[in-house]
Amino acid sequence: MIIFEWLLRALLGGGGALLVWVAWPVSKGAWQAQQADPVVTKLRWDYKVDLGDVRLAIESLDRAIAFDPTATRHMQRSELLAAAALVPTFERTPAQRTEWLERAEADLNFGLGNDPGRGVQWLRLAVIRLGLEGPSQRSIAPLLMSIDTSPMMLPVWQARLQLILDNWQAFTPQQREYVGIYVARTWRLSPNKRWFAAAIRTPLDELFVRYFVRDEPGAQDELTRLLAEKRK
Structure with missing residues (x-):
């Protein structure tokens, strides 16, 4: 019995030392x-x-x-x-x-x-690739992954819309249809739609956003009002 107690204590002691050895880099990193x-x-x-x-x-x-x-x-x-x-x-x-x-x-x-389940990180990767290469499928791929992994994360909707607008020329027809449906859905679900106006930086941006929400009741008038507020 004494031998078994000694072995148990030895194992626990060794385990404690091992735990410290493993945890030390994690603590230093933190x-x-x-x-x-x-x-x-x-x-x-x-x-x-x-x-x-x-x-x-x-x-x-x-x-x-x-x-x-x-x-x-x-x-x-x-x-x-x-x-x-x-x-x-x-x-x-x-x-x-x-x-x-x-x-x-x-x-x-x-x-x-x-x-891979980090929608914000996929979005950042899309921004970085846009910064490196301009509009391209390499920027679009992580943008679409961001939508797939975190579609309802409202704080990043404006950034996503801006990336969609910036990459528009590089989308395939199927991708354009997909992101158009996504933007229309965010319009319907947004309690406050001012971020749509904030995402619009050029007349071409405005044209595309109006196209995305073309079938949403009252959207055109509301966009006009929001853009007028933004310009004040």
Whole structure:
């Protein structure tokens, strides 16, 4: 009996040491990732942030990934890399912009390969590929995946509509029909349709949006009213 108790304690002790050994990189990775959280929060809320702060946050996530290379960590870094490349007020060279977008794309390819049910991340991948290549099927593919995985996520509907408009020339006829049905459905389900007006940036955008909602009762008049409010 004493022998069995000793063996049990030895196994528990060994298991505890193993647990510490396994958990240590995860804890270090989490601590490093937390250093980037304030910058991520500022970017998401559109607060003022310097490119230097974004660079430091990216470096923190570089270290976090070195300790704990999970899909989530790669997705977190992609958000910062995309911001560094695409926020209009940041000063960077074209080469830097391309490098950051390519790194962000690689992070998302890894992250979504391991955790494909992330609609927002698919949408970010569509934005990044649009930034790298312009309108293309490579941007459209993740855009459609974003719709398929998170169709009812209202906070990203405006960004999706803008991506649909930006990629319109590259859609196939079947894809155009699919996204047209999707946009009409978001119109019907939106409690507040001001985001449609916010997504319209050019007369051509307006033409397409009016076409998408052509069969929705009262949509044309409401769009006219919303656009008039936007222009005030």
